Amino acid sequence: MSTRTTDADAESIDARPGTASVAVAVAAALVTVLVSATTPLAGAVGLCGLVVVPIGVRRGSRLLHRIGSAGLFGAVLLAGVAGRSAVPMLVAAGAAVVAWDAGEHGIGLGRQLGHAAVSTRAQLAHVGVTVAVASVVAVVGYVVYDAASTGQPTTAIALLLGAALLFTYALDR
Amino acid sequence: MSFSSIPAAATRSADVTDEAAEFEIEPGTVVDRRTRRWYAVTVFALLALGAGVLTRESGLLLTSAFGIAFAGYGQVTSPPPVEVSVERSISDDAPDTDDTVAVTVAVRNESDRTMPDLRLVDGVPPKMTVAEGSPCLATALRPGEETTFAYSLRARRGRHEFEPTTILTRDASGATERRGTVDAPDTVDCEASLPSQSVAFPLRSQTTRHTGRFPADTGGPGVEFYATREYRPGDPLNRVDWNRTARTGDLTTVQYRVERSVSVVLVVDARQPAYAAPAPQARTALDAAVDAAGHAYVSLTDAGHDVGLTALSPTECWLSPGNGDEHRVRAREFLSTEPALSPSGPGAETNLYAAVQRIRRRAPTDAQIVVFSPLTDDRVAGSAIRLDANGHRTTVISPDPTADDSVGHRLAGVRRSLRIADLRQRDIPVVDWDGTEPFPHVLARWDGGSR
Numbered sequence: 001m002s003t004r005t006t007d008a009d010a011e012s013i014d015a016r017p018g019t020a021s022v023a024v025a026v027a028a029a030l031v032t033v034l035v036s037a038t039t040p041l042a043g044a045v046g047l048c049g050l051v052v053v054p055i056g057v058r059r060g061s062r063l064l065h066r067i068g069s070a071g072l073f074g075a076v077l078l079a080g081v082a083g084r085s086a087v088p089m090l091v092a093a094g095a096a097v098v099a100w101d102a103g104e105h106g107i108g109l110g111r112q113l114g115h116a117a118v119s120t121r122a123q124l125a126h127v128g129v130t131v132a133v134a135s136v137v138a139v140v141g142y143v144v145y146d147a148a149s150t151g152q153p154t155t156a157i158a159l160l161l162g163a164a165l166l167f168t169y170a171l172d173r
Numbered sequence: 174m175s176f177s178s179i180p181a182a183a184t185r186s187a188d189v190t191d192e193a194a195e196f197e198i199e200p201g202t203v204v205d206r207r208t209r210r211w212y213a214v215t216v217f218a219l220l221a222l223g224a225g226v227l228t229r230e231s232g233l234l235l236t237s238a239f240g241i242a243f244a245g246y247g248q249v250t251s252p253p254p255v256e257v258s259v260e261r262s263i264s265d266d267a268p269d270t271d272d273t274v275a276v277t278v279a280v281r282n283e284s285d286r287t288m289p290d291l292r293l294v295d296g297v298p299p300k301m302t303v304a305e306g307s308p309c310l311a312t313a314l315r316p317g318e319e320t321t322f323a324y325s326l327r328a329r330r331g332r333h334e335f336e337p338t339t340i341l342t343r344d345a346s347g348a349t350e351r352r353g354t355v356d357a358p359d360t361v362d363c364e365a366s367l368p369s370q371s372v373a374f375p376l377r378s379q380t381t382r383h384t385g386r387f388p389a390d391t392g393g394p395g396v397e398f399y400a401t402r403e404y405r406p407g408d409p410l411n412r413v414d415w416n417r418t419a420r421t422g423d424l425t426t427v428q429y430r431v432e433r434s435v436s437v438v439l440v441v442d443a444r445q446p447a448y449a450a451p452a453p454q455a456r457t458a459l460d461a462a463v464d465a466a467g468h469a470y471v472s473l474t475d476a477g478h479d480v481g482l483t484a485l486s487p488t489e490c491w492l493s494p495g496n497g498d499e500h501r502v503r504a505r506e507f508l509s510t511e512p513a514l515s516p517s518g519p520g521a522e523t524n525l526y527a528a529v530q531r532i533r534r535r536a537p538t539d540a541q542i543v544v545f546s547p548l549t550d551d552r553v554a555g556s557a558i559r560l561d562a563n564g565h566r567t568t569v570i571s572p573d574p575t576a577d578d579s580v581g582h583r584l585a586g587v588r589r590s591l592r593i594a595d596l597r598q599r600d601i602p603v604v605d606w607d608g609t610e611p612f613p614h615v616l617a618r619w620d621g622g623s624r
Contacts, residue, residue, distance in 0.1 A: 066213070073217045077224055080233035089232035093221070093239050097214055104210055105347060109311050112341070113292060118322055119311035122290050126313075129289060129345040137242040145235050157234055158226040165218065165241045 014115040015060045020123040021106020022057045028099035029053045032072045035092040036079035046075030057103040060110045065103045072096040086145055094134040101130045203255050203353035210347055211247045215240045247348030255353030256284035257291070259338045267362045268328040273304050274361060277323045278338075282314035289313050290343035296336030298361065300516050301326045302454055328363040330460060330509065331516040335359045364509035367467045367501065371475035372613040374468075375602065376435060376541055377566040399428045436479045436494045436537045438565075439466045442546030442553055443486040443513050444523040449549055449574035451608070458547035460516060461572035461608040463508050466545050468612045469570070470504050480504070481536070485528045485546075485553065486513035487521040491535055529556045533563055541566045547574045548603075549585065554592045561601050569596060572608035 029050045037043035049071025056064030076092045084092075105126050109119050148157070218240015225233035257280060264275035278295055282288050295308035306324030314320060337354040401414060404424030414425040441447075441462050450457040466482065473480045474496050481494035482504055490513045492503060508514065536542065542565040546553045554569075561567040571593065575586035593603045606615045 069213065073220075076217075076236060077220060077233070080221065080230050080236060081224055081228050083230060084232050086232045086235050089236050093217075093236035096217075097239050097243065100213060101210075101347075104213075108208075108210075108347075109292070113294065113309035113311055114307055116307035117309035117311060118307070119309075121313050121320075122292070122311035125289050126345070126347065133242070133246055133346075134239065137239055141235050141238040145231065157231075158222055161222055161234060161237050161241065165215070165222070165237075165244065 015110045016115040017057055017060055017103075017106030017110035018115070018119050018123055020120050020127070021102050021109070022054060024102040024123075024127045025057050025099045025106070026050075026054045028095045028102065029068075029072055031095035032092050032099060033075060035088045035095070036075045036084065038079050038084050039082045042075045042078035042082060045071050045078060049073075049075060053099060053103060057106055060107050062107060065100075065107060069096070069100040069103070072099055086142060090138040090142060094138050097134055098127070098130055102127050203351050205252065206350045206352065208343075208347055208350055211243045214243045218244070243346070247346045250344035250346050250348065252342045252344045252349050252351040253286040253288045254284050255340045255342060255351060255355070257281065257288075257293070257340050257355055258283050259293070259295075259355045259357040261295070261335065261357050261359050263359060263361060266360065267364065269366050270328060270330050270363060272328045272363075274326045274328050275323060276308075276326060277321055278308075278310070279319055279321045280310065280312070280314070281319040282316055285316050287313070287315050288342050289345040290347060292341040292343075294339040294341075295324075296338050296357070297326065298333035298335055300329055300331065301333050301361070302329075303327075326361075328361065329516060330363055330365045330463065332510065333361045333363065335361075362510075364505065365463060365467060367471050367505050367508070368613075369471075370613070371472040372468060372616050374472040374476070374616060375568065375604075375619060376437065376473070376478075377568060377602065401425050401427050435473075436481070436540035437469075437473050438481040438483060438494060438532065438536045438540050438542050439469055440532060440542055440544045441466050441482070441484045441514060442544065443484040443519065444525070444553070445519060446549040446553075447547055448518045449547060451574055451576040456608060457516070458549075458572045458574040458608060459514065461606070461612075462545035462547075462570070463514055465570050465572065465606070465612045466543075467505075467508055468616075469543060470501075470508075474501065481540070482507050483532060483535075484511070484513045485523060485525060485556070487519045487523050488513045489531065490514075491531070493535075494537065494540065525552050525556055529559060532560065533565075536565060538564065541568070543567070544569045545572070546570075547572055548589050548592045548596075549574065551592065554596055557596060557601060558599055561599070567601050569593075569601060569603045570606065571603055572606050574608065 033043070033046035033050045036046055049068045052064055052068030052071060056062075056066075056068050073096050076089070076096050079092060080089055102123075106123060109117075109123065113119060218237040221233050221240070222237040225231070225237065260279040262277045262279075265272065268274050276295070280291070280293055282291070290311070291314055292311045293309065297303060297308050304325045304327040308324050310320075310322045312320050335358060337356045340353050340355055341350055343350045401417070402425070404413060404426050408426045412426050414427050417423070417425045441459070443459055447459040447462065448457050470480050470482070477496070479494035479496050482492040484490050490507070490511050492507050513519070532542070542560050544553070544557050544560070544567060546557075546569065548554055548569070548571045557567050557569050573586075573589070575589055576582040577586060593605055596603050604615060604619055606612065
């Protein structure tokens with residue numbers, strides 16, 4: 001028996017994200033790699049991320065985008081371990097967050113609405129807000145760091161940050 | 174113009190992360206969904222925190238601030254309410270089949286909050302397809318701001334109603350997505366116009382008493398030479414073959430082929446199996462059959478025959494055989510808006526026996542019958558045989574809905590061919606039509622089968 005027209009959704013839709021998301025994700029990933037490539041290992045991992053993220057976003061593939069983002073975040077971590085100072089670390093991490101966010105948002109839009117839908121304004125608005133929030137976080141973080149970096153033990157700061165993280169989760173419940 | 178405001182109490186929280194999950198949402202209620210999209214950043218923050226403690230690098234510790242900030246950011250924002258008005262303007266709400274209908278949708282933020290991420294999927298009627306553009310929009314709207322987007326639909330036969338428009342609003346962080354619907358009822362009435370050109374429709378040979386234009390296999394008054402016979406007293410003198418009389422001395426009468434009018438009842442198979450199509454968005458066998466019935470109606474009435482219309486369907490419908498302008502209008506209405514032929518399927522079983530009995534009771538005794546059916550089951554083939562055996566000369570026009578992309582589909586195709594072969598063996602002509610080629614071409618190619 002042949003198929004019926006009532007199964008109308010079977011027609012495959014083009015789920016690729018809009019170009020704005022791809023462009024922002026690539027630009028932010030580039031910033032992350034440029035700032036974090038202090039050691040060959042960090043550079044190599046970051047470069048992998050830089051290559052994989054655009055492919056993942058372009059094709060609307062969540063998996064590839066996650067792998068690429070893991071590369072970017074890994075590069076930031078490796079640069080930090082290698083002793084990169086506070087300001088470049090904030091820039092690299094902030095850019096990695098923006099790259100991840102823009103890509104994820106674009107893929108979600110593509111999957112929900114399809115490639116043909118007009119969505120540039122939503123993409124730019126979302127990215128704009130994320131960049132603004134990331135900038136505020138970086139500035140506030142740096143100011144706190146600058147004021148507090150007068151010999152407090154790292155463990156104490158770490159515990160403080162961990163407590164803040166748990167607190168935000170407590171708000172969630 | 175419609176407006177929907179959703180009270181906060183109607184909000185239902187759904188802890189669903191699969192964005193592909195389709196909710197059926199009553200108008201007036203909303204469903205919230207956590208997207209959990211910041212979890213990856215939180216994981217990164219924890220890793221940075223741990224690595225920072227191990228290596229005592231302050232730069233690493235500092236980066237974990239992003240994780241904390243974005244995790245909290247997702248919690249402090251909440252999605253704006255689904256207070257959106259949707260106004261649709263349709264270029265032509267009574268298009269012809271296959272016309273392109275331009276739809277422009279105006280969306281306005283009726284709430285007092287900015288919508289940083291508003292996604293909208295317009296409720297395209299299920300049986301229509303998008304010809305150009307996309308019925309979806311993602312945008313950001315300030316309070317009271319309005320935006321428009323446009324797309325176009327391909328009109329298909331029948332009455333189409335727009336469904337409620339789905340609205341998704343996200344907060345700026347995208348951590349929570351709120352889904353609701355807005356009613357914007359609009360309808361598009363697409364009437365199938367009858368074809369303007371008539372074609373030679375193959376009827377079967379006929380013997381009836383009424384003079385018309387269909388050449389019968391009988392001699393008598395007419396135009397075309399048929400035979401000669403011995404003169405009988407009473408034959409008109411101008412029919413006597415005087416040349417032959419001069420040659421032989423006998424009186425001979427020339428007979429011409431009698432042209433007779435025929436009553437034809439077009440029977441469209443509108444049972445559920447006739448809604449089959451070779452592909453999900455392809456034309457259904459029913460739509461093809463209605464198209465073919467339109468061609469047959471025009472061609473046969475142009476040739477002077479009386480044509481009636483009916484359907485094999487759960488609901489009764491009947492247009493008595495007739496001819497002329499008024500009848501043509503009624504036939505057009507029948508093929509466009511008759512509920513039994515609606516493009517969305519009957520949703521009920523058809524009592525085929527009763528439907529055939531109705532046709533036998535109402536059709537004139539000498540009426541020919543043309544059955545339009547995809548022949549996807551044995552029962553409809555049996556009905557054609559029964560009608561033929563009851564003295565109604567029957568022809569079958571069969572649009573082919575079978576596909577050949579799987580073994581099951583190919584088997585259905587083979588069984589259909591066997592049914593066609595069986596009907597032809599019983600001297601019932603069958604026009605096998607793939608449903609996509611223009612119907613007049615098929616008729617032009619068809620040699621008439623058995624007459």
